[in-house]
Amino acid sequence: MFSEKSRPIAWPLFFFYFFFCAVVGVMMPYISMYYKSIGLSASEIGRLMSTFTLSGILVPHFWGWLTAKVGLPKRTLQLGILGCFIAVLPFNWSDQFETLWLLTCTMALFYSALIPMTDSLTVRSIRHLDVPYTRLRAGGSIGYVFAVTSAGFLIGKFGTAVVIPTMCVFMGLAVVTSFFLKEQAYEVNQQKATTSFFSLLKHPESLLFFGLAFLAFMSHAPFNVFFAVHLSNFGYSGEHIGLLMALGVVIEIFLFLFFGNTIKRFDVVHVIILCFVCGIVRWVLIGWFASVVWVVIFTQLLHCVTFALFHMVSIEQIRRLFPERFAGQGQAMYSAFAIGLGGGLGMVITGYLWEWLGGAWVFTLAACVSALALTILVISQRR
Numbered sequence: 001m002f003s004e005k006s007r008p009i010a011w012p013l014f015f016f017y018f019f020f021c022a023v024v025g026v027m028m029p030y031i032s033m034y035y036k037s038i039g040l041s042a043s044e045i046g047r048l049m050s051t052f053t054l055s056g057i058l059v060p061h062f063w064g065w066l067t068a069k070v071g072l073p074k075r076t077l078q079l080g081i082l083g084c085f086i087a088v089l090p091f092n093w094s095d096q097f098e099t100l101w102l103l104t105c106t107m108a109l110f111y112s113a114l115i116p117m118t119d120s121l122t123v124r125s126i127r128h129l130d131v132p133y134t135r136l137r138a139g140g141s142i143g144y145v146f147a148v149t150s151a152g153f154l155i156g157k158f159g160t161a162v163v164i165p166t167m168c169v170f171m172g173l174a175v176v177t178s179f180f181l182k183e184q185a186y187e188v189n190q191q192k193a194t195t196s197f198f199s200l201l202k203h204p205e206s207l208l209f210f211g212l213a214f215l216a217f218m219s220h221a222p223f224n225v226f227f228a229v230h231l232s233n234f235g236y237s238g239e240h241i242g243l244l245m246a247l248g249v250v251i252e253i254f255l256f257l258f259f260g261n262t263i264k265r266f267d268v269v270h271v272i273i274l275c276f277v278c279g280i281v282r283w284v285l286i287g288w289f290a291s292v293v294w295v296v297i298f299t300q301l302l303h304c305v306t307f308a309l310f311h312m313v314s315i316e317q318i319r320r321l322f323p324e325r326f327a328g329q330g331q332a333m334y335s336a337f338a339i340g341l342g343g344g345l346g347m348v349i350t351g352y353l354w355e356w357l358g359g360a361w362v363f364t365l366a367a368c369v370s371a372l373a374l375t376i377l378v379i380s381q382r383r
Helices: 007-037 042-055 059-070 073-093 097-111 114-125 133-158 160-178 197-201 204-219 221-233 238-258 268-289 293-301 303-321 324-357 359-381
Strands: none
Touching: 007 042, 007 114, 007 133, 007 160, 007 221, 007 238, 042 097, 042 221, 042 324, 059 073, 059 114, 059 324, 073 097, 073 114, 073 160, 114 133, 133 160, 133 238, 197 204, 197 324, 204 221, 204 268, 204 303, 204 324, 204 359, 221 238, 221 268, 221 324, 221 359, 238 293, 238 303, 268 293, 268 303, 268 359, 293 303, 303 324, 324 359
């Protein structure tokens, strides 16, 4: 998989992605089930889950500044993963919303920047090696699939009490793996910019892109927070939920690895239209036909379009809209505004509406958000 020259650098990065994304694979689908089992309301669950996403608006910028200041990306990453591990341990002994909210805020200060920091370290570490970034990043997707599946079986056998301990185990392994990463000193680019980032950001095409990305991630909020709860309400076991979650990510991995160049042959507007159309279909079917297992399987296959394909197009759009020296800021804005603000607000709203309207109507509203994005895109092309 990796050449002899690249193995000392590539394998530790691969396994760090594996173990940290395994934490995500346990937390994102199942911690809401754990919170429900200890008596938290849907609105409280929504507020807790949105904390991670909303923290992504500002936290990554702080850690990016700290990395540049210290000049040692590995040490900064180790500080972040160690702080996250220490913050998650008290979750084992807390069941009150106020305490869990404080712990979640503390954990989010470290958690929200770990993937951007790892991506930055990875790109710098392999810049002189014949190792594609996607091959290393696939370790994270494989770890996510492994965690989603194994945690689903564990929950089916022992109940939701295993969620927090399983997160701690994977987080601890990520901490250990971080000590095997190879340090790469941070390089400061002294090149003077001939234009400003904000002038590029104010361009109508940039504003349209970020607005559509905002709506895309907002529409995924009910799925990210309550998909496992929604399925459990229809009688699905933890094992079945885990397998269904894993199916979507397996198809996502396949798309990332084998269709990256193929997508570039198509018009970006047509691809984004496809993403939103599939989003409308996916959310309506999940909302009203989740009792039919084949329908749920079909909606999970659509995950590779509504999320993976849209994300691939977004990365290409950022590269095109922002020159290389502004690419980092463009990526940060995408993470902060679309994923952080769009996803975070969606989670908060979902938490409240879930109690008032129920799952079917909340997913219907998610379909309406996709429809709004589709309408904006189509109208923008007529001008």
